[in-house]
Amino acid sequence: MAEAKKAEVKKAEAKKAEAKAPKKIDAYKQPAKFCSKCGARMGDHKDRFACGKCGYTEWKQSKPNAGQANKGGA
Numbered sequence: 001m002a003e004a005k006k007a008e009v010k011k012a013e014a015k016k017a018e019a020k021a022p023k024k025i026d027a028y029k030q031p032a033k034f035c036s037k038c039g040a041r042m043g044d045h046k047d048r049f050a051c052g053k054c055g056y057t058e059w060k061q062s063k064p065n066a067g068q069a070n071k072g073g074a
């Protein structure tokens with residue numbers, strides 16, 4: 001009845017979404033990183049992400065001597 005119809009619609013919607021979403025996922029590709037300061041998409045470098053908009057840099061791995069790094073505080 002109504003419930004069955006609902007389920008059918010749900011199924012159809014799921015099918016639609018499936019067709020829309022890309023099936024192939026690049027496992028090696030990391031999701032885009034966005035600047036926590038200005039929200040711009042950050043450049044993906046070997047060891048860091050760099051924002052070309054505001055210059056914010058985020059290291060991929062915590063560096064042992066990153067304490068003196070310019071974190072842009074203020």
Ligand SMILES: [Zn+2]
Binds near residue numbers: 035038039052053054
């Ligand atoms: Zn930025």
